[in-house]
Each structure stands twice: as C-alpha cells, then as structure tokens.
Amino acid sequence: MLRRTFSLLAAASVLALTACGSGSPSSTGGTAQGGAAGGGDLTKVSVGVIPIVDCAPVYLGNKLGFFKDEGLQLDIQTATGGAAIVPGVVSGSFDFAFSNLISVMVARDKGLDLKFVANGASTTGEKGKDVGGVVVPAGSPIKSAKDLAGKTVSVNNLSNIGDTSIKSAIEKDGGDPSSVKFVEVAFPDAPAAIANKQVDAAWILEPFMSKALADGGTVVSWNFVDVSPKLDIAGYFTKADTIMNKPELTQKxxxxxxxxxxxxxxxxxxxxxxxxxxxxxxxxxxxxMTLTHWTVTFDKDAFKTLGDAAAKYGTLSKAPNAGDLLP
Known part of the structure; x- marks a missing residue:
C-alpha cells in the first residue's frame, strides 16, 4: 500500500534498477517468444502484484491460460505494496499492477495520470465474515467502533485505506475519529501486538485475522463493510497513456x-x-480463511463514499472523480 509521503521519482528509479522480480521488466506492448506449448509470439506483459490472497485471480487466470488465449504472456512480479507498485507503473517497470483504491487515489491526487482497468478485490459485504476487521484482545473494554476514540490502533500503512475506513466507521458509530492514534504494524505482527497489549486494537486482514480470533480476539469493526457493504477494495491499474496508446493491449x-x-x-x-x-x-x-469477493464491476457509489472520506480525513487534498479513475 502506498504511504502518504514518498518520493515517486526516487522509488521509480530504484525499481527500474533493481526490477522487482525475476526477469527484466517488459516494455508495454513488446513481444516475447514462446510461452505456449506450440510456440508462436505472445505479447509479454509485466504485472505487479502483492503476494496476498486478493491477487489469486491473476495467478489462476495465468495458470488456466486465460491470458495466453488473449495472446499475452504474463510476467508476474511481486512487491511489498503500493509504495513500490505505483512508482513501478509510473516508471514502466510494470505494464499493469494491483493496488488498493486509496493508493491510486493518492497517486492521482499528486498529479500522476493513473487509471483502473479491472476490479481486483471487494468486501464480502457481510459483518462477521469479511476479509478484514479491527480486532481487540480478550477482555478489552472496547465493544464497538466508537469505543476506539482515544485509543491506539495499528494499521499496516498510515494515511491509506485502513485508517481512512476505520475513521469513517468510528464517526458513523458516533465516535471521534480525530482522537485515535494510528501506528504502523505489519499484518503478520498484528496478532502479537494486540495479544501483548502494545496497541489497544489492530486492523488485520486474512489469513492473519483468523489467527488473532483463534487467540481470543474479537472484531469490533468490520471497517470495509462499515464504509459500504458494496465497497471495492482494490483493482488493477495502469497509466492513462497506456490505455490511450495501447487500447488493444489494455482490452486484452x-x-x-x-x-x-x-x-x-x-x-x-x-x-x-x-x-x-x-x-x-x-x-x-x-x-x-475468509476469501475476498471478486467481481468485474466497480460500485461507483461506494467509490465516492470512500473518496469523500479520504478527502474529509486529510488522506487526499480533494475528493476524486470516479470517471477519472474507474473504467
């Protein structure tokens, strides 16, 4: 996920030099030999992903030949999150990439002309059975989102989809989101952070949330669902000039x-x-583990709700226009 403060040019330069995975980055629309049993030319496409459950569809589609059927040879490269993935797309290291909505909203807010081309992951819409939530340890006096006011809550990245959606959930529940202290804790470390009471609550995604619940934790806010039961969490995006100059590649x-x-x-x-x-x-x-919900459409009303919240809480300078970012 994308940190609020980062040097895009510096990060892009680093990515261009180190190449985030096996093989060298492709140039958009370039061709590579083979990939299919019968030979032939396939267009090599580099795709930046995060090694999480949400990205399973691209791996499945690659395995089953869906991309090869379109004449594409995927070079799937992993990165830690938007702080690497967004500059990777900007620099050309990735032709397309996966990132949460807020990361791309922030990049667009900073003047980068990026746009989604496909959905990536959505909330299940079910409280009690979603891919993430705010967890408190056994015996905590925190019973609902509003009780998080004045407490310390961990998220994996600051000024991103985690704290933005949690603030929205707190306010909807009648609490004061401005009084919450957010700190960064990686998802794998979050169950231990609440068990050891290093934080009052932790925002955790699957499969780590299941571990926290097995240890006696309780979810006090299903923050994605609290924002909207139709909330899209992430998608696959690229540069606007790729969409304009390589329309056939983008469509494939x-x-x-x-x-x-x-x-x-x-x-x-x-x-x-x-x-x-x-x-x-x-x-x-x-x-x-609870699986992400996957759909091919974006819900524009939920997108607006999330974007408005990001602007309200200072993650963005202004609310984004869905038409500028969505397919």
Whole structure:
C-alpha cells in the first residue's frame, strides 16, 4: 500500500534498477517468444502484484491460460505494496499492477495520470465474515467502533485505506475519529501486538485475522463493510497513456482479468490451492480463511463514499472523480 509521503521519482528509479522480480521488466506492448506449448509470439506483459490472497485471480487466470488465449504472456512480479507498485507503473517497470483504491487515489491526487482497468478485490459485504476487521484482545473494554476514540490502533500503512475506513466507521458509530492514534504494524505482527497489549486494537486482514480470533480476539469493526457493504477494495491499474496508446493491449488484459475474477469467485477451493503456490500460508490456514469477493464491476457509489472520506480525513487534498479513475 502506498504511504502518504514518498518520493515517486526516487522509488521509480530504484525499481527500474533493481526490477522487482525475476526477469527484466517488459516494455508495454513488446513481444516475447514462446510461452505456449506450440510456440508462436505472445505479447509479454509485466504485472505487479502483492503476494496476498486478493491477487489469486491473476495467478489462476495465468495458470488456466486465460491470458495466453488473449495472446499475452504474463510476467508476474511481486512487491511489498503500493509504495513500490505505483512508482513501478509510473516508471514502466510494470505494464499493469494491483493496488488498493486509496493508493491510486493518492497517486492521482499528486498529479500522476493513473487509471483502473479491472476490479481486483471487494468486501464480502457481510459483518462477521469479511476479509478484514479491527480486532481487540480478550477482555478489552472496547465493544464497538466508537469505543476506539482515544485509543491506539495499528494499521499496516498510515494515511491509506485502513485508517481512512476505520475513521469513517468510528464517526458513523458516533465516535471521534480525530482522537485515535494510528501506528504502523505489519499484518503478520498484528496478532502479537494486540495479544501483548502494545496497541489497544489492530486492523488485520486474512489469513492473519483468523489467527488473532483463534487467540481470543474479537472484531469490533468490520471497517470495509462499515464504509459500504458494496465497497471495492482494490483493482488493477495502469497509466492513462497506456490505455490511450495501447487500447488493444489494455482490452486484452482487461478481458482476461475479468474472466479470471469470475473464475476465482466461482471456484473457492482452487483459490485456496493456488494461494499456497505464491505465499507461505499453510493448507490448514488456507482452509479456514475468509476469501475476498471478486467481481468485474466497480460500485461507483461506494467509490465516492470512500473518496469523500479520504478527502474529509486529510488522506487526499480533494475528493476524486470516479470517471477519472474507474473504467
């Protein structure tokens, strides 16, 4: 995820020199030989992703040949989050990439002409069964979102989708979001942080949330659902000039990505299986985790709600226009 303060040019330069994964970055629309059993030319496309459950569809689609069917050879490269992925797209290291909505909103707010081409992950819309929430330890006096006022809450990155959505949930519940102290704790470390009472509450995503709940924790805010039960969390994006100058490439990627999203939603066991190929999540944990909801459409009303909240709480200088960012 994208930090609020970063040097895009510096980060892009670093990415261009180090190349975030195996192989060298492709140039948008370039061709690479092979990839298919029968040979032939495929267009090599570099895709930046985060090694989390949400990105399962692109791995599944690649395995099942959905992208090859469109004449594309994917070079899937992993990064830690938007702080690397957004500059990677800007520099050309990635042709397309996955990131949460706020990260791309912030980049656009800073003058970068980026746009989504496909959905990536959405809330399940179900309190009690979503991919993330704000967890408190056993015996905590915090019972709901409004009780987080005046407390210390961890998120994986500051000024991003975590704290923005939590502030919105707190205010909707009648609390004062301005009184919350947010600190950064990586998701894998969050269960221990609340168990050891280093923080009062922690925002945690699956599969780490299941661990925290198994340790006796309780969810006091399903913050994505609290913002909107139709909230889209992330998507695949690229530069606007790629969409303009390479429309056929963009359409091919979008078609294959949409097919991958639909397949993932309809085949949860295959999702759990493929997650084990690109993460260290063991089979037992994969079998229990709540899966993301995948859909090919964006909900513009939920997008506006999230964007308005980001502007209200200072994550953005102004609310974004959905038409500028969504397909």
């Amino acid at each position: 990627f979008t078609r294959a990505m949409n097919k991958s999203l639909e397949y993932a939603q309809a085949h949860p066991q295959e999702v759990r299986d493929i997650v084990g190929t690109y993460t260290k999540i063991d089979e037992a944990a994969r079998s229990k």
